[in-house]
Amino acid sequence: MPKSTVRKKKVYTPPSDLVQATGVVSKRPSAPWVGGLAVGLILFGLIWLVIFYLTSGDYPVASWGYWNLGIGFAGLVSSLIVLSKWK
Numbered sequence: 001m002p003k004s005t006v007r008k009k010k011v012y013t014p015p016s017d018l019v020q021a022t023g024v025v026s027k028r029p030s031a032p033w034v035g036g037l038a039v040g041l042i043l044f045g046l047i048w049l050v051i052f053y054l055t056s057g058d059y060p061v062a063s064w065g066y067w068n069l070g071i072g073f074a075g076l077v078s079s080l081i082v083l084s085k086w087k
Helices: 015-022 033-056 067-083
Strands: none
Touching: 033 067
16 A cells, blocks of 8 residues: 655745734843732731641631631732732
């Protein structure tokens, strides 16, 4: 049985007007403060939650009640948002 011929695919080259319109994405590393801020927010959120649980809701702010949990988790979620900017 004869062997079939192998077809070669053409190499795709995007149109020049499309390449110029999209621009180049920045490949620079992120600023030094991004990592520090993210770590700071993680520590802030964890410390806030640990203090709230260890003091049975008396600290950090007793009048806020369970909103203290929201503040602790907001610190953790905001650190994820900051980390999405990290390269």
